[in-house]
Amino acid sequence: MAVPYNTDYRQGRALLRGPRQWAGVAAMALLLLALPFAVPAFYVGEITFILIMSIASLGLMVLIGFTGQVSLGQAAFVAIGAYVHALLLAQGVPLVISLLLAGAASGLAGLLIGLPAIRVSGLHLAMVTLAFAIVTEHAIGRWKSLTGGHSGLAVPDPTLFGLSLGGTRAFYFLCLVVLVLVLLGLLNLMRSSIGRALIGVRDSEAAAHGLGIAVSRYKVLAFVISAAISGMAGGLLAHQNQFITPEGFGLSLSLQLVLMVFIGGLGSLRGAIFGAVLIGLLPSFISWIKPWLPARLGSSFGLELFVYGAVLTLFVLLEPRGLNGRWLKFKAFAISFPLYRKGTFRRTKAYMQSERYR
Amino acid sequence: MNELSTQVAQLALQGVSIGAIYSLVALGLVLSYKATEVLNFAHGDIVMLSAFLGWWLIADAGLSFWIALPSVVAVGAVFCYVLEARIMRRIVGQPQFAGVMLAIGIGFMIRGAVSMTFGPESRTYATPWTDQMLRFGGLVVGELNLVILAAALMVTALLFFFLRRTSLGVAVQAASQNQLAAYLSGVRVKRLNSLVWAISGGIAALCGLLLAPITLVDLGLWFVMLKALAALVLGGFGSVPGAIVGGLLLGLVEQFSGVYLPDGFKDVMPYLVLIGVLILRPHGLLGESHGRRV
Amino acid sequence: MSAPFFEVDHLSLSFGGVKAVRDVSFQVARGEVFAIIGPNGAGKTSLFNLITRVFESSGGDVRIEGTSIGRIARHDVVRHGVARTFQNIELFEGATVLDNLLLGRHRAPHGNFLAQLFNLPSVQRAETLTRERVEDVIGLLGLAPYRTHLVAGLPYGVRKVVELGRALAAEPKLLLLDEPASGLNPEETHELGYWIEDIQQELGITVVMVEHDMSLVSAVADRVLVMDQGQVLTIGSAAEVQSDPRVITAYLGA
Numbered sequence: 033m034a035v036p037y038n039t040d041y042r043q044g045r046a047l048l049r050g051p052r053q054w055a056g057v058a059a060m061a062l063l064l065l066a067l068p069f070a071v072p073a074f075y076v077g078e079i080t081f082i083l084i085m086s087i088a089s090l091g092l093m094v095l096i097g098f099t100g101q102v103s104l105g106q107a108a109f110v111a112i113g114a115y116v117h118a119l120l121l122a123q124g125v126p127l128v129i130s131l132l133l134a135g136a137a138s139g140l141a142g143l144l145i146g147l148p149a150i151r152v153s154g155l156h157l158a159m160v161t162l163a164f165a166i167v168t169e170h171a172i173g174r175w176k177s178l179t180g181g182h183s184g185l186a187v188p189d190p191t192l193f194g195l196s197l198g199g200t201r202a203f204y205f206l207c208l209v210v211l212v213l214v215l216l217g218l219l220n221l222m223r224s225s226i227g228r229a230l231i232g233v234r235d236s237e238a239a240a241h242g243l244g245i246a247v248s249r250y251k252v253l254a255f256v257i258s259a260a261i262s263g264m265a266g267g268l269l270a271h272q273n274q275f276i277t278p279e280g281f282g283l284s285l286s287l288q289l290v291l292m293v294f295i296g297g298l299g300s301l302r303g304a305i306f307g308a309v310l311i312g313l314l315p316s317f318i319s320w321i322k323p324w325l326p327a328r329l330g331s332s333f334g335l336e337l338f339v340y341g342a343v344l345t346l347f348v349l350l351e352p353r354g355l356n357g358r359w360l361k362f363k364a365f366a367i368s369f370p371l372y373r374k375g376t377f378r379r380t381k382a383y384m385q386s387e388r389y390r
Numbered sequence: 391m392n393e394l395s396t397q398v399a400q401l402a403l404q405g406v407s408i409g410a411i412y413s414l415v416a417l418g419l420v421l422s423y424k425a426t427e428v429l430n431f432a433h434g435d436i437v438m439l440s441a442f443l444g445w446w447l448i449a450d451a452g453l454s455f456w457i458a459l460p461s462v463v464a465v466g467a468v469f470c471y472v473l474e475a476r477i478m479r480r481i482v483g484q485p486q487f488a489g490v491m492l493a494i495g496i497g498f499m500i501r502g503a504v505s506m507t508f509g510p511e512s513r514t515y516a517t518p519w520t521d522q523m524l525r526f527g528g529l530v531v532g533e534l535n536l537v538i539l540a541a542a543l544m545v546t547a548l549l550f551f552f553l554r555r556t557s558l559g560v561a562v563q564a565a566s567q568n569q570l571a572a573y574l575s576g577v578r579v580k581r582l583n584s585l586v587w588a589i590s591g592g593i594a595a596l597c598g599l600l601l602a603p604i605t606l607v608d609l610g611l612w613f614v615m616l617k618a619l620a621a622l623v624l625g626g627f628g629s630v631p632g633a634i635v636g637g638l639l640l641g642l643v644e645q646f647s648g649v650y651l652p653d654g655f656k657d658v659m660p661y662l663v664l665i666g667v668l669i670l671r672p673h674g675l676l677g678e679s680h681g682r683r684v
Numbered sequence: 685m686s687a688p689f690f691e692v693d694h695l696s697l698s699f700g701g702v703k704a705v706r707d708v709s710f711q712v713a714r715g716e717v718f719a720i721i722g723p724n725g726a727g728k729t730s731l732f733n734l735i736t737r738v739f740e741s742s743g744g745d746v747r748i749e750g751t752s753i754g755r756i757a758r759h760d761v762v763r764h765g766v767a768r769t770f771q772n773i774e775l776f777e778g779a780t781v782l783d784n785l786l787l788g789r790h791r792a793p794h795g796n797f798l799a800q801l802f803n804l805p806s807v808q809r810a811e812t813l814t815r816e817r818v819e820d821v822i823g824l825l826g827l828a829p830y831r832t833h834l835v836a837g838l839p840y841g842v843r844k845v846v847e848l849g850r851a852l853a854a855e856p857k858l859l860l861l862d863e864p865a866s867g868l869n870p871e872e873t874h875e876l877g878y879w880i881e882d883i884q885q886e887l888g889i890t891v892v893m894v895e896h897d898m899s900l901v902s903a904v905a906d907r908v909l910v911m912d913q914g915q916v917l918t919i920g921s922a923a924e925v926q927s928d929p930r931v932i933t934a935y936l937g938a
Contacts, residue, residue, distance in 0.1 A: 232787050
């Protein structure tokens with residue numbers, strides 16, 4: 033069991049400590065770089081989808097996991113990012129700028145939605161964000177002149193300096209680069225004062241106020257960051273689908289993202305990615321087991337819903353800390369083996385605490 | 391002048407009859423929320439499930455409406471009792487978000503199971519009041535709508551009586567305000583919570599049965615819950631009379647906005663109302679306002 | 685005559701018909717330990733909540749070093765050098781002890797959003813500085829064994845100390861302690877007394893504390909204010925107050 037021994041305070045903030053962690057990250061990097069060359073194109077596409085979902089999930093994690101603001105309408109931000117990106121590209125704006133502007137547009141939407149939304153909290157916030165998402169989906173559908181309405185909008189191929197990135201492998205790397213950049217940015221934020229302040233807002237607004245944290249401003253900031261990141265994911269998703277309609281960004285996408293964040297493990301960046309992987313792979317998993325099920329049960333739509341529900345229910349009941357929680361438990365087990373005690377993570381009995389008086 | 395007032399009256403009548411639906415669904419929802427402070431996101435799915443069960447009993451098995459009604463209501467009640475007792479109870483003490491997630495998960499499972507069992511087509515079935523219209527004073531209203539309105543009022547009255555005048559009802563209110571104190575006063579909180587959920591489930595089942603012939607029996611039925619949420623917010627979250635008032639008002643707002651506002655507003659009106667109310671007056675018309683003591 | 689270090693001037697608070705705080709006035713000298721005692725419901729915590737702007741006062745003012753802080757925003761209070769602890773601990777449960785303490789120093793500059801996003805050297809320097817200051821607090825309060833523990837699982841006594849440490853990390857001029865000894869055993873209370881003395885003498889921080897434990901109050905307080913039913917009953921030394929017949933009737937018991 034290696035105990036980190038710091039000789040300098042800067043080491044305390046370091047992202048990677050020690051040769052073992054560096055080796056692990058290097059191995060992961062090699063795997064990700066080699067993947068598109070070793071695996072059939074279909075699977076590369078699937079994994080690219082998961083990369084995009086990871087980005088969107090990271091965005092939502094900032095809002096729900098780190099700042100404690102429940103949002104059931106994240107798909108609205110993904111949608112805005114997707115449409116803005118597609119429209120800007122059609123106007124000839126270069127790829128990177130268009131993507132950044134799409135993120136900015138979503139961020140602006142996050143500001144507009146966040147400013148009123150933060151006046152409420154908890155369940156009310158969940159409902160407001162849900163309502164916003166439904167209204168946004170409707171608005172996109174109705175604004176036919178701009179968005180093509182329900183007939184959809186075609187998305188131009190991504191090109192960088194004249195080279196097309198539309199090919200499966202090239203697009204994979206594009207998404208990977210964006211994911212890594214977003215992840216690094218968030219890692220930096222979370223180990224600095226802004227990230228700490230967001231957690232403070234989540235855990236105790238009263239104490240946060242008393243320490244000089246302007247709670248409302250940080251809640252809005254969380255909305256903006258979260259929306260911007262999910263907006264960029266939306267831009268990438270537009271390329272992935274090559275054709276976007278408002279239905280693709282409806283309630284089901286919002287709920288999928290919430291599932292990713294929750295099942296992955298609230299309050300961890302790692303969890304957002306874990307969640308995206310699990311939920312992203314679920315449809316493939318379901319098609320894989322379909323042959324073994326009786327014909328009528330195999331009606332794809334119902335089965336998917338059922339499995340999503342079952343996975344979510346099981347996680348809430350058995351592992352509310354999500355996949356990240358499982359991972360931490362596993363690490364604790366591995367580190368303290370064979371002295372691991374079963375009660376290490378057990379919670380004490382609790383009574384319902386009324387949240388009405390928050 | 392008469393033309394306009396007739397139109398207004400007709401719209402108002404339609405608004406109230408549709409609003410009654412929202413009220414009834416909202417009523418079931420507010421009950422389970424008051425007891426356990428968990429918003430049962432699966433409520434809409436129970437409404438939908440009941441509709442499908444009703445179809446199965448009436449259209450498929452050929453039973454009479456009056457036999458199917460109590461059966462489905464009983465199923466709804468028992469289902470929700472077990473749901474609370476065996477599943478929702480396990481997450482007591484965890485933050486509210488966990489309850490929301492669990493309810494969403496259960497809702498997905500119900501929706502998925504119904505879809506797998508019954509398939510995606512829309513169906514309908516006959517009630518004693520289907521296609522019966524009542525005409526008076528130049529106005530038209532479907533008899534089924536009136537029945538729904540009557541049901542809503544009756545359920546409200548029964549609930550009011552139950553919550554205020556019976557000792558069981560008072561115990562329910564006590565447990566919803568301070569669970570620990572209720573325990574210490576000898577109230578069987580766990581059993582009561584399950585009972586309230588059972589009542590909520592029964593109401594949901596009633597909604598599903600009465601609603602389906604109007605909106606058709608299909609998976610989209612669960613959407614009515616979102617409108618019920620808007621009704622709850624409008625009337626005041628956590629308030630039983632608020633659920634009724636909110637539902638009726640919402641129905642009226644919807645109908646009038648469909649005629650007097652530009653095209654497309656009608657569909658999103660409930661959600662705009664929800665957003666507006668939560669931002670401007672979070673405790674709705676009749677709800678309580680809260681603050682935290684530090 | 686120069687302005688008093690800290691002054692509460694005819695402060696009042698009414699909720700509906702209830703007058704929780706009625707026309708309370710007192711002054712605290714720099715470097716004092718000032719205790720506020722009184723029966724439950726006397727308005728002591730409401731007073732703290734008024735000073736830290738949790739509640740909006742219905743009259744009166746609060747001044748620190750002559751500057752009025754009675755109408756400022758809630759999150760600006762700590763900028764004027766006033767930090768507090770809470771009656772029911774309000775720690776950041778999902779974070780470690782170290783993170784809680786680092787948050788205590790939030791009001792110090794740590795770089796803007798973009799600088800933090802890119803982890804610029806200026807941000808790294810600010811973080812190191814904050815860490816150094818926080819380690820001083822950890823050293824003073826003996827929290828070193830708990831640095832990387834999540835706050836959620838810690839014993840009650842330790843959590844109280846962490847909250848105290850977090851308030852100290854904010855480098856306040858005035859420290860408001862709301863029932864710091866509640867829930868502590870005699871040993872811990874004794875230790876708390878020593879810490880309050882250290883805070884007063886070594887750190888030069890003025891302390892105002894709401895407290896029920898008369899042994900602690902007698903040991904550390906320079907002056908005591910007695911509140912009853914929202915009003916000031918009397919102000920004096922611990923000994924004077926304990927022998928005052930009005931105080932005995934209202935609070936201490938015969």
